[in-house]
Amino acid sequence: MQAYLEGLAPVFDIRLIDVWPWLPLALFSALLAFWYIQDVIATLRAPHLNPHPDLPDTGPLVTVIIPARNEAARIGACLEGLARQSYRSFEVIVVDDDSSDGTADVVRRFAARLPALTILSSKGLPHHWAGKCWACWQGANRARGDWFLFLDADVAPQPELLAALVERATAGRDMITLVPLIHLTSFAERLVLPPFIGLISMIYPFDRVNDPSSPLAFAIGQCIMVRRDVYAAVDGHRAVRGSVLEDMDLARLVKQSGYALDAAIAPDLLDVRMYNGWETLTEGLKKNAVAGYRSGGVRSGLMGMRLGLMAIMPWNMLIAGQALPLIGGDPALAQALMLAGAALLIISALCWGAVVRYRFRISPLWGTLYGPGTAVYFALAAQALFQIRSGKGVEWKGRMFPR
Numbered sequence: 466m467q468a469y470l471e472g473l474a475p476v477f478d479i480r481l482i483d484v485w486p487w488l489p490l491a492l493f494s495a496l497l498a499f500w501y502i503q504d505v506i507a508t509l510r511a512p513h514l515n516p517h518p519d520l521p522d523t524g525p526l527v528t529v530i531i532p533a534r535n536e537a538a539r540i541g542a543c544l545e546g547l548a549r550q551s552y553r554s555f556e557v558i559v560v561d562d563d564s565s566d567g568t569a570d571v572v573r574r575f576a577a578r579l580p581a582l583t584i585l586s587s588k589g590l591p592h593h594w595a596g597k598c599w600a601c602w603q604g605a606n607r608a609r610g611d612w613f614l615f616l617d618a619d620v621a622p623q624p625e626l627l628a629a630l631v632e633r634a635t636a637g638r639d640m641i642t643l644v645p646l647i648h649l650t651s652f653a654e655r656l657v658l659p660p661f662i663g664l665i666s667m668i669y670p671f672d673r674v675n676d677p678s679s680p681l682a683f684a685i686g687q688c689i690m691v692r693r694d695v696y697a698a699v700d701g702h703r704a705v706r707g708s709v710l711e712d713m714d715l716a717r718l719v720k721q722s723g724y725a726l727d728a729a730i731a732p733d734l735l736d737v738r739m740y741n742g743w744e745t746l747t748e749g750l751k752k753n754a755v756a757g758y759r760s761g762g763v764r765s766g767l768m769g770m771r772l773g774l775m776a777i778m779p780w781n782m783l784i785a786g787q788a789l790p791l792i793g794g795d796p797a798l799a800q801a802l803m804l805a806g807a808a809l810l811i812i813s814a815l816c817w818g819a820v821v822r823y824r825f826r827i828s829p830l831w832g833t834l835y836g837p838g839t840a841v842y843f844a845l846a847a848q849a850l851f852q853i854r855s856g857k858g859v860e861w862k863g864r865m866f867p868r
Contacts, residue, residue, distance in 0.1 A: 491805075494809060497779070501809075502816060504663065507671075514630075514729040517629075521552065521628055527611070527627055528558060528604075528605075528613050528614065529547060529614045530604035530605060530615050531560065532597050532615075533600075535568060544557070546626070547622055548578040560601070563587060594706045595709055597711060598711045601615055601702045613691050617686060622734070625734060626731075638725050639691065639695045641689070642726075643730070645731060647738070647824075649825050651743075654738075657746065658825075660839040661750060663772065664768060664772050665683075668768045669728075680720070682716040683728055684713060687735070704718055750849075751849035754842075754849045776838075776839035777839070782802045785802050787803070789802065813836065
């Protein structure tokens, strides 16, 4: 028996030596594949708010507050959607935030179709206030509703939006935020916005945001509905008056105060085109990158690293596999790197293709560019941080976001 075991030892040693160099590559590849699949599962499991035939048409008064700065080209679609709401117990307050493009004139055209429409003119910006926070705060001070619904001027509400929100809100929620269907029209939007939205989803998964026992909080300023007394209890936008990510900070404040926060996707109730060109796209992403860097913490950094690995490492494996034989490396390892990289690119394209199809309703073929799009977004974020560090600042809607 001893002789038999001694005979097996060299075989075991050789196998261990053969397997060991491939084990890290296999484990790392498996981890990346798991992350790709996890992205798809998280996307499919995200909570939805959908229209249905039995929604209420009246109930508590809702005050819709729309801060608007130079939105003449887009606010019409927002007001048109509000004029067609099936729910009738609401008023609208548009706060014109020092616009120079005739935004207020566009709003006045809807006075006949929206009888409970008020236009406020926000002249000047108090010290230590961000423009959007100041506009929202002024609107809230004039509101009569039991619920405040903050909408961005560029969103297009569907007729059932208010009814669906009221039904959800009166079922025990204190603050609701909805993620709209984001229209991606240009090549740049389809390249960069999916990984940007994907990173936010990684940092703030819905199950943890909606869990009262989790400190994680999230809101998107495009659509936030909050109970009047809750807004007053946390001091509303005055409490976050200097924030550029006022939506996130307000959600964090509401949840920390013990109120129920609810986040959901609502592609059939609300849609938006966030940016209408490369210039506004880069400005918006830079502003969000800097604000996220300032307030994101460790979790944001870790999820950014994770997305970077998912996006870049398969390509790096392919390149390394091609380069290794040129510098005298192991041909077998080079082949393994190329096979692993190719397999991961296929898996990522399939998984991210499913994500962009489901979330943005565009061709799944755009999933093949998710990795390069991530690299472009990270480059924009790095440029923004450099501008802030150098004292130049980042511009957004004609206002400088300083260091």
